[in-house]
Amino acid sequence: MAEATVKKNAHPFDKSRLESLLNRRFFYAPAFEIYGGVAGLYDYGPPGSSLQANIIAEWRRHFIIEEGMLEVDTTIMTPSPVFETSGHVARFADWMVKDTKTGDVLRADHLVKGVLEGRLEGDREARGLAAIPMKEPEKKDKKKEKEKKKKGKGVELVQLTDVTRDEYEHVLAKLDDYTGPELGHLIKNNNIRNPDTDNEVTDPVQFNLMFASSIGPTGQHPGFLRPETAQGHFLNFSRLLEHNNSRIPFASACIGRSFRNEISPRAGLMRVREFTMAEIEHYVDPLDKSHPRFREVADIELGLLDRETQMGGKTDVGRISVGEAVRRGIIANETLGYFLVRIYLFLLKIGISPAKLRFRQHMSNEMAHYATDCWDAEIFNSYGWTECVGCADRAAYDLTVHSKRTGVPLVVRQQLKEVVEEERWVGVWDKKVLGKGLGREGAGVVRVLEEGGEEGLGRVKGELEAHGQTKVLVEGKEFVVTKDMLSVERKVFKQSVREYTPNVIEPSFGLGRILYALLEHSFWCREQDVDRGVLSLPPLVAPTKVLIVPLSSKEEFDPLVAEVSSKLRKAGIFSRVDDSNTSIGKRYARNDELGTPFGLTLDFASVQNRTMTLRERDTTAQLIGDIDEVISVVTELVQGTMEWADACSKLPVYDGTQAVD
Amino acid sequence: MAEATVKKNAHPFDKSRLESLLNRRFFYAPAFEIYGGVAGLYDYGPPGSSLQANIIAEWRRHFIIEEGMLEVDTTIMTPSPVFETSGHVARFADWMVKDTKTGDVLRADHLVKGVLEGRLEGDREARGLAAIPMKEPEKKDKKKEKEKKKKGKGVELVQLTDVTRDEYEHVLAKLDDYTGPELGHLIKNNNIRNPDTDNEVTDPVQFNLMFASSIGPTGQHPGFLRPETAQGHFLNFSRLLEHNNSRIPFASACIGRSFRNEISPRAGLMRVREFTMAEIEHYVDPLDKSHPRFREVADIELGLLDRETQMGGKTDVGRISVGEAVRRGIIANETLGYFLVRIYLFLLKIGISPAKLRFRQHMSNEMAHYATDCWDAEIFNSYGWTECVGCADRAAYDLTVHSKRTGVPLVVRQQLKEVVEEERWVGVWDKKVLGKGLGREGAGVVRVLEEGGEEGLGRVKGELEAHGQTKVLVEGKEFVVTKDMLSVERKVFKQSVREYTPNVIEPSFGLGRILYALLEHSFWCREQDVDRGVLSLPPLVAPTKVLIVPLSSKEEFDPLVAEVSSKLRKAGIFSRVDDSNTSIGKRYARNDELGTPFGLTLDFASVQNRTMTLRERDTTAQLIGDIDEVISVVTELVQGTMEWADACSKLPVYDGTQAVD
Incomplete structure (x- = not known):
């Protein structure tokens, strides 16, 4: 019995049964339902909130802590100029x-x-x-x-x-x-x-698609609810860089709500107007997008659907190691490749089925104009292949536009090991002659010529030498600049600091989409009874880890229930007691639907002999042992340091002298 | 040295120094600062985010897990009718x-x-x-x-x-x-x-004060950003009750963003336009507001500033046990008293100074009209006594108004142990005669008469007996009802179910206010150097628990740094490495400002003898020991299972043969 195999695919996936389960057990439900609901807005009930909180906790461990990222918690309500600069007002x-x-x-x-x-x-x-x-x-x-x-x-x-x-x-x-x-x-x-x-x-x-509002009482400050957390990272770039001792690369991370006023959302949690997302902005040197830990992941194979394949009208996913994909130029750089693997490992860890996960590269027409490469982690579910994580190389776009608009430099200053000498053309102006000749228009002429940079100045030098003058167009008007106004000279510049705008690699997670896909991947019905649904959520993310089931609500069980609860709490295991007046079988069935991986049953033998049975959700197999021994086994099972097979070798199978399931 | 006492109040509290520290170390900063900022909107940087996340994690443990509350995660964007019903559109x-x-x-x-x-x-x-x-x-x-x-x-x-x-x-x-x-x-x-x-x-x-927006593309659905999470709980009441096996009392809890478009916010984190709050709605039987765990807290003394004292124009805080306060009617009921103690214990646990904490009762004119009692946990800080947690008995107001508006019952049905018999007047209509006499107006007449209830029907019976008819006003029109249309009879009803709207006790936490007060309470400057600020945050909430400091960035330290980091991570301790090119003293000073409670120094002796020093933030005392021994001690210190004094008896004092601080 304990070693029984489980036929999870005995029945085909039945979406209406899953939906009924999720609704009945209040994983989530339409928000404002008693007011008729609003499309694209959902509330998470206790199991959904808990599942989400566990996914977020693991995300924090897997990304922020493991990679030493700098977490920020930024503002949702955003003044209009920020999104004018980012391009959202015009193009989102x-x-x-x-x-x-x-x-x-x-x-x-x-x-x-x-x-x-x-x-x-x-x-x-x-x-x-x-x-x-x-x-x-x-x-x-x-x-x-x-x-x-x-x-x-x-x-x-x-x-x-x-x-x-x-x-x-x-x-x-x-x-x-x-x-x-x-x-x-x-x-x-x-x-x-x-x-x-x-x-x-x-x-x-x-x-x-941005929700518009107005900040303050005068009505003069239009604001928008952010459609992504990204801008909040970028605006704080200089503070973050300083916090990181001015070193690069580093990453910021933010978990929070964003909003999109979708036109007619109809795909459940897959297209919503308000959602929790987790975003990373990883800042790198544009000249060096290698990643120090790339070696650790280079051999891991991913299912890639690249641009070329799609252009050929196909959707075949090639399994290829990320090392080779970067070497062959399929993935643009190491850092992007590194994050694709980290995303892959995270999704697998929380329970996404690897067979239903692929990385699809954006076609050139799909990407934002500034992006250099972009891959979506797509998860297959009843709505098709759905983008759940985006991973884009946004180049220097955002930092550049915000810096330009505000005049605040958002750059890295790198001390060079050796002083670099560089020769450049420089325009030397005779301001007096210039003023006499062109008056107040002189400033505009200077600006235009200097904006021409090295190449422009080189050309001007040639013209001045050949013709003694050159013509300059300023806002549609032509001006003549003579060689007594301007001479172009070669000068040597010494640089001990390199100043550059970092590029940004952005992994961006839609947590609600991931959560919904995970629910679909975890759902199945018992072979013997299609009405008995199970959510095989991994213990890591399961809303409740352990269910404590006293055989009856008799008072003699109370001290034992309290003891077991308290010991599990001390071990850091989240448990719930179900002492409702229904059969133990019904209570377990309810908790199979809630995805609770383990059940502990306290019966009269527990009171007499201090034994307790341990039930595994997927197999319904039961073991028995001394209360403290069972607690120690279930603690290891939940923490992932022990597999069920090991538990079976540690504790005897419960022989069912008492019918508890 | 290790036993040195710390004079934390050697210098008077200097707000400008604290503000400079918080800004320099990016605990938080004005949002959109490079765009000139927006009053009342702040971004949390890495230490602020981490401090907030740790406060929230402890809140979850202390309230949701410890009390078995049902967590929900509800929607911020709310359609207008919800806030019309709650009274916010008219009165907020x-x-x-x-x-x-x-x-x-x-x-x-x-x-x-x-x-x-x-x-x-x-x-x-x-x-x-x-x-x-x-x-x-x-x-x-x-x-x-x-x-x-x-x-x-x-x-x-x-x-x-x-x-x-x-x-x-x-x-x-x-x-x-x-x-x-x-x-x-x-x-x-x-x-x-x-x-x-x-x-x-x-x-x-x-x-x-609500931020207004519009949901969907037609402009026909006005919406508001919620100013509190409460309504999201109430609208889901029936689902939550069912999830709790239809048992009462129980509580729902929600942690999330709320928004208030303040007119001119000027008090830093104490008055903001966007904030994270944590709210509990505890549903109780209006006839029984006792609390099963009240006994456990009854002897705990709170500093209370009650209504009567304030009416006498005074602000003297009386210390009194919560048991006595409830007995004497100062606090309205046990459940309210229980939560006041739980709030008190939570605030102390995260580091709020008990001397700067009081519970102030609302004056009658301060409370919402429906509330029956309300206490604020006020924390003293440089802005004065500031409300940081509200704890109100909202009676049945919210559930009643939403139920009335939507027609959806939001009630508890309690199976009675004994069947209760009740006699009531009932109207018995002859529909045929009624239809002939009043036609389509009959329905309105029936409705008005039945709305009159017991009293009305009794009166109608008298009139029918005395005059053979009665007059009824329906929307301004008078109709005559005769005794052949209606007879009023006495009938016996048996009730086996009691139906009632529960009352709601609401503890509501402003997390940003608590966080700011905590920062003030934790801040002091070293006696010998007023420029050396320290944040004495408890390890429980400190952003980083342990700082790892290699003496230099020489490569030979790398394996040790990796080993210590990895062992701490496995023990669940969040550490950071500071291998920047500054003196160890400066690195510790920086981390004193960040509130990091413990430091581990790796020097050449570590490489040779596998020893490591352990530094305590407040005293700057240092101990030394074998690397694994020190890791085990620091793990216990962080988890709170060991005090610093015990650590001093376990490990020898570092005698400073090498200057590390």
């Missing part, structure tokens, strides 16, 4: 259309995607080909599909012309590239309508 | 005035308070009496006072008439009672002006 937006009759709002790209994919599916079925599984998450939602079919708006079996089919496929492949007006043309030209009502939709208009 | 506001010339915005009550207190101070000085310390936090801000004096707007020595003086004192005593218009009269009649500019101010207008 989606295109939306409205149903011309109902006023329902739809995201334009999702609408196009959904409708064209539906037509392609209809085409395939009409041609007698099997429907291939689709990527778009929403399409997999059984409830919605059922509703559609009820309304008679299921897939229509219409065969398309080959030209049309090819066109649709082309559109879908490069959907991310379309501008709003282009999406509008697509919608008009292809007669795309709101599939829920069959009404026409308006032209796409841009909708910024 | 302050009165503000504007400077008529500069447009500067001031909180009306703060303005009145500041100006009148200033005049009273001037009066006392003019009468030759010593200035008494003031309560108002802002007034104690030295920087501001300096600025005032610079501008020549210091306290003016003007003697008031006795009548005026009494009037001012009367106004200040009941300032919380004034409405906005009354504050306006006060300002006009007493010629109160903006003290910064001497300009007149406008009439007070109300300003709601």
